[in-house]
Amino acid sequence: MLSSVLGAIELGFLYALMALGVYITFRILDFPDLTVDGSFATGGGIAAVMISNGYNPLLASIVAFAGGIAAGACTGLLHTKGKINGLLSGILMMIALYSINMRIMRGKPNIAMISVDTVFTSINPWIVLPIFIIIVLLLMNWFLHTDLGLALRATGDNDRMIRSLGANTDTTKIIGISLANGLVALAGALIAQQSGFADINMGIGMIVIGLASVIIGEAIFGARNVIHATIAVVLGAIVYRIVVALALRVPWLDASDLKIITAVIVIVALVFPTVSRSIKQKKLAKKRTAELTGVLSKGAAGGDLHA
Amino acid sequence: MLEINQVSKLFNPGTPDEKIALNHINVNLRPGDFITLIGSNGAGKSTLMNIISGVMKPDAGDVMIDGKIISHLPEYQRSRWIGRVFQDPMAGTAPHMTIEENLAMAFARGKRRGLKMSIKASRRQMFRESLERLGIGLENRLRAKVGLLSGGERQALSLLMATFTQPDILLLDEHTAALDPARAELITRLTESIVREMKLTTLMVTHNMEQAIRLGNRLIMMDKGQIILDIDEQRKKSLTVEELLGEFARISGHKLSDDRMVLA
Structure with a gap:
């Protein structure tokens, strides 16, 4: 019981990155971005391929982050320059990413990282993970309080106003969606390393899990301002994993009932x-x-x- | 300062709803001009504002600021020269952001938005001083979310934000129409004093005939996509509302019909 809760908390820290990405698109930009289901696996796939080929796991994670940014930028471009409905641009990108991810994973739907070092090999996750999440939170809150970050937040709050004040809302949307998917892909990369494999289907339902984390976090811990809200999202992701871990212990529930x-x-x-x-x-x-x-x-x- | 040269705009081209919104309009705003703009429903006042600010592009003709043609620039690039207050008090501010954050965004008008902290102690002091001038106590609520403010307070803040960086042109789009009379009067007074102090070149659409005569140094009347009357300061001083309405009926051949019109 305790060990499953502890495992859930550890996993929660990793999923928190993904949830923060969803928070950026869903709450800040007011843009329900389904790219997430694809970019999560993109991150996992990039990390698994690179690490199993002997690359440094840290480098692999950074490349995964960049891969997510690229995927998000595509969605952003489809939506802003192509004027495609937001939901549809996300869905299109999600479908396209399935094929791209398959290419990244060299046609194998599952890549294991056996007997290779990952970022988790020689660290104590209970020290490193909280510090890492705190650094991400600090960076994110710093960014969201810069002139650019303010413009990004205003894009989701009142885009007409921020345009009349001179911000290009196409650019701010693309930046926001890119950053969000970068975080999601990074989460995918770290979760693949933690579990020891990447799977082509590992991203399915990720957007809903992200939403659940954001909503649970806000409901329990409140969201008075951005700082408050981002911390709540991290805690929400952890609570979500704990709920899942406990639900899995209920005898008459199957793992497939989770969705x-x-x-x-x-x-x-x-x-x-x-x-x-x-x-x-x-x-x-x-x-x-x-x-x-x-x-x-x-x-x-x-x-x-x-x- | 601002020159509108033979500008035309057609709505819904090629459909049964096709309509000429602006028909070869010419307007020339001299530096320091404060023009009030009146006209019937569908006269093209809002279209003209949208074409100046860049929300719409003209189908023919040019918009120039200081001799530079800006018709091809998108709205966000024109904002360097143009400040605008909308009719809807909700339109000019971001409700989920704080007063100081809204002001910081207005302060960044025309500048590159980079990775500098948007709010610093020095800026906050400046924001507070500017808010004090509004005289409605907002200077003590810098960290309150704008969504908590009343319509009048939000419109006062919008006005401050539109004029914060002393734009070359100030566009006021019936910005007091959605407020109750007392609040509308407050915003009108603030507008007058800000425009005078900053010597802003201003174009103001209004439904209030008395206000149109009292404010500014020029009055322009539009009908069916054209400018039918341009009254200078001299004549405006002795003008009455009755004369204005009579003049409109004489030139346009029909009565000024504006369902939101306010006579006094």
């Missing part, structure tokens, strides 16, 4: 706030109406007395 559990988490998290907001609104409107009309009729009565 529907994830989908249900996301559905509930998306529907619940809207419904509860509209209920609250209705209640407030009723209460205020009662108060205001009450005051008015009282006022009118007072007037009558004077007359």
